[in-house]
Amino acid sequence: MPSPLDPIGPPSVETAAGRATMKDVADRVGVSRQLVSLVLRDLPGASPTTRQRVREAASELGYYPDTSARTLRGRRSFQLGVVFTMHEPFEVDLVEALLTEAAERGYSLVLGPLTAARPERLVVPQLMGQRIEGLIVLAADGGSSSVSDLPERIPIVQLGGPRSKGPVDDVRVDDEAGIALLVDHLVSLGHTAIAHATGGSGPNARARVEAYEAAMRRSGLLPDVVESAYTEEAGSHAAEVLLTRSELPTAVLAANDRCASGVLLTLVSRGVAVPADISVVGFDDSSVARLPFVQLTTVRHDPVRLASEALDSITARIEDPTRPTVAHRDAPSLVVRRSSGPARAGGASA
Amino acid sequence: MPSPLDPIGPPSVETAAGRATMKDVADRVGVSRQLVSLVLRDLPGASPTTRQRVREAASELGYYPDTSARTLRGRRSFQLGVVFTMHEPFEVDLVEALLTEAAERGYSLVLGPLTAARPERLVVPQLMGQRIEGLIVLAADGGSSSVSDLPERIPIVQLGGPRSKGPVDDVRVDDEAGIALLVDHLVSLGHTAIAHATGGSGPNARARVEAYEAAMRRSGLLPDVVESAYTEEAGSHAAEVLLTRSELPTAVLAANDRCASGVLLTLVSRGVAVPADISVVGFDDSSVARLPFVQLTTVRHDPVRLASEALDSITARIEDPTRPTVAHRDAPSLVVRRSSGPARAGGASA
DNA sequence: AACACAAACTAGCACGTGCTAGCACCCGCG
DNA sequence: CGCGGGTGCTAGCACGTGCTAGTTTGTGTT
Structure with missing residues (x-):
């Protein structure tokens, strides 16, 4: 069991018991916490010399900015939830494409893989708790062809997978x-x-x-x-x-x-x-x-094209929730390999 | 682009512009925020009647507890990072087993799938920012047989995959x-x-x-x-x-x-x-x-057994960081199917 | 009737960060 | 010498929740 050995008084100046915080970095350099914040977010307002020293101190202390505090304070989270299945290869391709495309748009993804032990009923609320601004749904429970109940009041895009009840944006292959x-x-x-x-x-x-x-x-x-x-x-x-x-x-x-x-x-x-x-x-x-x-x-x-389209849809809806729902049908292309050829002449028996 | 249309004054009492908060639920029921907190965490100290009413109000408002705030305030995060590849079927099995086993131990996982565009160098810091208490490493960049640089001062378990430089706990098949x-x-x-x-x-x-x-x-x-x-x-x-x-x-x-x-x-x-x-x-x-x-x-x-072993290792190290590293070798079992049979008598030519 | 005590509930600080506002300083100009 | 304005930096509040320490209410006991 976890022991309550945390120091009673304020943590020592040099290295606190827990993880390094922005304050620790600031103290080490001898500047204010806010300045460290500016430097680490690459905002203007700090001299090149200070920037250098702050970066060094952060690296030496093994400092990682706390995502929780960041999303809590920030006006927006720039996070999107993704519901999918890791067992379906094409969904994996889509998720990887989504990761790349989302990063390019300044968003990050919160992955919600469905499992026998983790159905939609559990996964979706968990994603909702992460401040996601939108939800991209690739899969439904048990490969079903429709999703059960999705939260309201949040932009949703169906990507390639099942249909949902209400009218939501919908990107899939034609x-x-x-x-x-x-x-x-x-x-x-x-x-x-x-x-x-x-x-x-x-x-x-x-x-x-x-x-x-x-x-x-x-x-x-x-x-x-x-x-x-x-x-x-x-x-x-x-x-x-x-x-x-x-x-x-x-x-x-x-x-x-x-x-x-x-x-x-x-x-x-x-x-x-x-x-x-x-x-x-x-x-x-x-x-x-x-x-x-x-x-x-x-x-x-093309997973990249589908992912890109899905992200365009959802970011557009985040900015304008009243926009009419769109249904994008991506035109596929034929790939001819060796498994197809001219029809045999006579009828071969089994 | 995001428009600064957020309301200037304080949000209206009934339904704020953004997501519902604990305060909103409390106001609707007519109790204090703390009591709502107790109810939603299933702690003692609230009457059955109040519990019922709080739960109803939360559901009506579409309230989801904010994970960021929770993690920020809580002493511990009970989160573990997982570095893996979604393309390797057995890793997917392991991750699914990890999800289940972790949940049973009261932990949740932060998934860090490796991608061509998201190597360890980017994934690990992102996980570190999520307050993870430990890291479970299944894969390395490009299926390589060893991981490059992992953070110090955090418990790490290698699960089935590559070797790492330092002496870390290590669970794999024999x-x-x-x-x-x-x-x-x-x-x-x-x-x-x-x-x-x-x-x-x-x-x-x-x-x-x-x-x-x-x-x-x-x-x-x-x-x-x-x-x-x-x-x-x-x-x-x-x-x-x-x-x-x-x-x-x-x-x-x-x-x-x-x-x-x-x-x-x-x-x-x-x-x-x-x-x-x-x-x-x-x-x-x-x-x-x-x-x-x-x-x-x-x-x-058995993915479940391996996952269970890995979690036992890492939770033990979280509670006692000084414990000696262990190397668990899971005994596999033979599964005979139809692809093997008696050796052919003569030598067949290709 | 006074008291003890648990049950039910409330008050206020803290977590680590982003954001708005403002301060101190240096420079050039009138 | 004062004044405007930019640059580099700091102060303090806020985000939504968990945690510790109260305070009120109800119930039984002396």
Whole structure:
């Protein structure tokens, strides 16, 4: 247990028991605390000589400015909360892009990773307590397609993930355009039997199914929907289901890259040649798509562009809370790799 | 840009312009601020009726206790910093375990993910500014095997990752025991030509190579080291290198699961049967090892146990900074899946 | 009726910093 | 010699909460 050994009287001048404070730095140099404050914030009003000495003293004492005191006193916190999942590679990419982009705009992020033991119900209040000026939501509990209850009175941006109840700003990939790119790509390669392994009940899964069906009908083709989910396991299972058919489709469009890699690698390990026997395409251009033994044709979304757009949205709303909500749909681009090729001529049996 | 439109006079009584404060809650109920403080911290000294009314008022006003003010005033912060990488799946598992275990001990974590744009040099000072009482280090810049400079005068625990200069507490898997488990497993299956795909310059890679060599010699076998790294790409490349040989080894021991999956899936996609032609084993039992088309025999380390051990270490050092440093080596366990089997009789050519 | 005592509640300082205001000094000018 | 104005620096309050030390209220006991 922590012992109450802290000194009774005022801490000694040279080195207090606890961490060094601005006062300690000031005393060491022989100036006022305020001057140290100016120097460390790079504000004008201190001579070059003093600046130098203050910096040295701060470094010698191992001084780190106290963020708590800073945010408490400052008018603004310049902090944004982020709700996400560390298990989803593309979300990780987005968060890293957000970190960089936020720093460039003078904001810092408070990360609120969702976990089995830390659902939204616990994470969001914790973020709210940190004086965040806005909330960027990437994920919902259990990969659900909608978030439960978000605080009011604070700017919120949905980034790529689930939908929320109320009308909030919303930045995401244009699912419809992306799916259309993939279907058209496959059609141009002569494919007509194109199956879709869905994202199940995950975010945007429904929209992608509908986009797939629309694109197929536009090309005069019959939709072929196979229930799946946004994971490798689910993709693997979908492949197994396809393999029980008397005839395989000539192409599979999976709801995301993880699912696609599950489909592809399961087919390959069953001796089905990709893309000779069957083409497999994904969605996201996550790191898995670039693996040498995957080489997935997919649709790329730029995390940096998405992050930038999300930050523009939220900073704009912070400055003008009354502005109308916007829905930004980022145009994705097709990335052709080795997992797609011309449709096989005859029908190969499973 | 932020406009200085904040109200000049004191904010209105009912609903201030900014966020609700404890005072606002107190005014609404008609009690003192201190009493609200007691209620919200679940301390004794308030009647059940008052508790109820305070809780209701707080909820109605959307009140969230200000962490900054709390940390600033409180004697202790009960916060621990964590330096890690979001791209390494096992680190993510560890961080999630740390979040849970820390909460159970009354601590909260301040996450400091490393990024290309946010190296240790920037992340560590930012954590230090948050009043952390200790630092848990999982990763180093660029997957390097040692951390550069860590702050003094603060308890530090290395968890599974790189080594640091000074003598600090150190919790990690027993590499030697884990590698020995794998080699012995393969030997018992009749393997004699066992290659090792290394972790390159990554954390613990050197220790694993040495453990491999020692285990091989102990069984009277000749070590066969293939340079690689802790990634799927590197594993894939190592497999390509092996395939150029006139004869494949009968088993490959990869430095971690990511590398192993690269080896395995590349071999499979080249038509080599696993485990009929060659066995592949990994290290970590990360999520990839469980994928249906991978089914990797590997060595499991329990993230929860490691996290728990790390937290025990750091909390002990916080309470007694003079205690001697400890090096905890967690005993791993063998997980046999379908990627390993009896050694093939003859020598299959590549 | 006076007292002790716990329960319920309140008063005021302190945490480390940012912010506004102001002071002391030096310089050049009239 | 006084006056204006910039430069370098300091004084003191405020942020929202936790902590210590009270003060009032209610209840039972002598």
